[in-house]
Amino acid sequence: MSNIEQTLSIIKPDAVERNLTEDIKKIFIKSNLKITNSKKIHISKEEAAEFYKVHQARPFYNDLCTYLSSGPIFVMILEGEGAVALNRKLMGATNPKDAEPNTIRKLYGISIDKNSAHGSDSVENAKIEINFFFKD
């Protein structure tokens, strides 16, 4: 039975700034994820705060919002078989130090904050996050 899902991926400011967008896109494409929509944008701190509001009680919330709004990001809708879990596998652990070899965060992440990529953690959140960036 097929399980085609959509998920949201963000290439964060540290990776966009180092011109890693194309290299990261290739990792998704090689793993049979289609990029069905994408755009490069620079969001405000208020928009970042709205996007990351699930983390608002966490001590790192303010820094996280400052960081995501510090420069351009590249947002994508990824589509494919088990896309939510596959994207998370390709990204690797949140902290690049703990990420498996050849994952995006291991290859390119600098720190737990500058970890190069964000991906939705569930199908439900993917819908909310896709709608946040790609309202039609």
Ligand code: CMP
């Ligand atoms: P992301 O997947 O974008 O979701 C929230 C982000 O918060 C996470 O990646 C990290 O970049 C950042 N972050 C900073 N500190 C922590 C922490 N202690 N635990 C989890 N995420 C953190």
